[in-house]
Amino acid sequence: PIIIEDDRTGLSIETIRRALLDNLYYVQGKTPQTATKNDFYMALAYTVRDRLLKRWLSTQLTYRKTPVKTVSYLSAEFLLGPHLINNLISLNLYDPFKKAIEESGLNFQELVDQEEEPGLGNGGLGRLAACYMDSLATLEIPAIGYGIRYEFGIFDQEIKDGWQVEITDKWLQYGNPWEIARPEFAQLVKFGGYTESYYDQDHIYRVRWVPRYTVNGIPYDTPILGYRVNTANTLRLWKAEASESFNFERFNVGDYYGAVRDKVACETISKVLYPNDEQIQGKELRLEQQFFFVSCSLQDMIRIHLNKNASLDNFHEMWSIQLNDTHPAIGVAELMRLLLDENNYDWDTAWNITKNTFAYTNHTLLPEALEKWPLNIFGRMLPRHLEIIYAINHRFLDEVRIHYPNDVSKLACLSIIDETGEKYVRMAHLACVGSFAINGVAALHTELLKSDVLRDFYELYPEKFSNKTNGVTPRRWMVLSNPRMSFTICEKIGDSWIKNLDDLRQLEGYAEDGGFRNYWQQIKKEVKQDLANYIQAKLDIKVDPHSLFDVQVKRIHEYKRQHLNVLNIVTLYNRIKNNPNLDVTPRTFIFGGKAAPGYFMAKLIIKLINSVADVVNNDPVICDRIKVIFLPDYNVTFGQRVYPAADISEQISTAGKEASGTGNMKFSLNGALTIGTLDGANVEIRESVGAENFFLFGLTTEEVYAIRANRYTPRDYYNSDEELKAVLDLISTGFFSHGDPNLFRPIVDNLLYSDPYMLLADYRSYVDAQDAVGCAYRDQDHWGRMSILNVARMGKFSSDRSIKDYCNDIWKTKPFAIDVPE
């Protein structure tokens, strides 16, 4: 009998080919003769989407009719990266799709490269949210991610004359096949105005908020597939639109133009992602964004809850809301408002529900990154929330007074309102008071939260604190990005490690197998050749895949110390210039990363890297022994290329500054060795892979604190280290700036006269560790062993492990398997 498969669901190569042409015609409105590459990509994406909808709809239907506890992950950022291949891998359809495309006479990679990645995040925090969504689905945990559908994500970076130039990220311009708008679930959000009290029909005192304007939130849903399970969770992102009633008055007085202008104004709320990480300015629009998506999300959860529950009495038993840093912390006050004002709960009941619903993750140790909002801005935009926060604070401080009867200083330290100068709302304090759980993102970070940043809260509520070391998804960061290595691993130990990363441990035995080590290094060489080809194509620079690939990719920030890396490069440069026959291990230094547009020093560091690259790469004496590459526009897509190709991973932040890091994990999982400080998760990575397989350098957190306490004098290091002096002097003379001694003066002066991140104190130790790296690389056999052991011992750093820890210790949620009817 002839079996004809449905175009929308069939999995044979023939059907996929037919479906592709069908979608090209009926969705894109094109025939192959006139279709662009992007048309073909869109048709391909819809063909994949057709094949995942069954799981998504089954999952959502199951959640709707089952009383399961749901995780709600609130995050201002989700840095997803491209969907297409990830979804194919999850569905186990990669091979048939690739074949179908190729048999259609198309270039698979070319179509895949058409996808614009949704860059709806700055860096680590946003990417963590994306890895956690992947693990939640793979572990079959009922979950929903809530955030903002920024029309423009993180800017695209171009390098002009060595400087960063920002370009608007128009990721939606050709349409987004992975999202579905759900205007029927729109929510209204109020802003501004005033509050008034009244007595309701039962003569109970109540407050009503009379807003100055309202904004409509339209949800856009993206399915998040679990790996080879039926679960497909939802990422729901809100877009701001003008509400109907909004410009009523203006219309009534015939001010049509004014009405339209106001309409545009409120649509700016979801226009653009703020491109700052770790250094924040108190911009009103940012607070509007935060309240906008949090209010939409909480109202949406209440809507869903009341679909299957009689009341909100059990809200906290059915939902755990995770606050991804303080960006959504206003949720504490908003849930109180929704319960008190819109659902008529009394304070104590509302507070009991609220404080048993929220949990808060802190991601930073930098004091300047702790969010606080000037009271006047806050009160003008959210008058009712300010009242509620005062009421929360009043009761909280009563509790503090009982705990510390004779200590008024505790009140000022702990208060949600900072009254030391200009008044502020401290968002971390609101999050701590309003949450039942507080966690850091690496063991060291959590200890520093307890002893330092949140010390007073730890003293008051020790039971709320726990550590949840970050993790990354092995699906994207191994299987997808490094298929060569993944196949090699599967050949030896099967594929269980993809879901059970601890199974990588079985590779340990093969580290002793000389043949396997050889093969392992050969694979690495091939991956490095791929990157070399890419660099050749993009930058027209030739790099040698036999050289040591030394990679630092991450946001550009002084605390991450890209400029310490530069000091080492210039040191090597000086050594070769002084001794042209020096036998150095050939190295390619690869940098990537964006600087916040308003962060002068970070932008100057980019210029410095490019200026040093210009000199080093073109000096005949160097003769290609060292190459310096700055790859523009570092993003998830480029990360997928670069982690697999690295030999050495640079994790060189000042101890006590990097909360965790997650790039460190991606490198090590791809067989790179780490040169790093005892900071963030580096500490745990080193413990896991073994100290002998990790290049440690630098001060410890305790030493950093001790030196600071005794006044740090960076000049002493300059005066007592010839090589360091030569490096800083060379930069100062204008050697890398066409003779201009002023260009890099802000960097050199900062190092000599203040050096807040202690580069000079760590310089000698870093350069010596880099020498050890260079030596070690010459013994390829030994290097191969260390590389295999790194991968074999990294199981802990799967985001699956992180999510299981959150589920067991914080959310108390269990997997719920999804049935998909035939």
Ligand code: 26Q
């Ligand atoms: C806040 C208010 C206004 C404007 C911007 C912001 C803002 C935005 C993004 C503040 C901070 C961020 C991002 C922080 C971040 O990415 N932190 C990183 O989180 C990772 C995941 O836990 C850690 O691994 C990194 O160590 C930490 O730096």
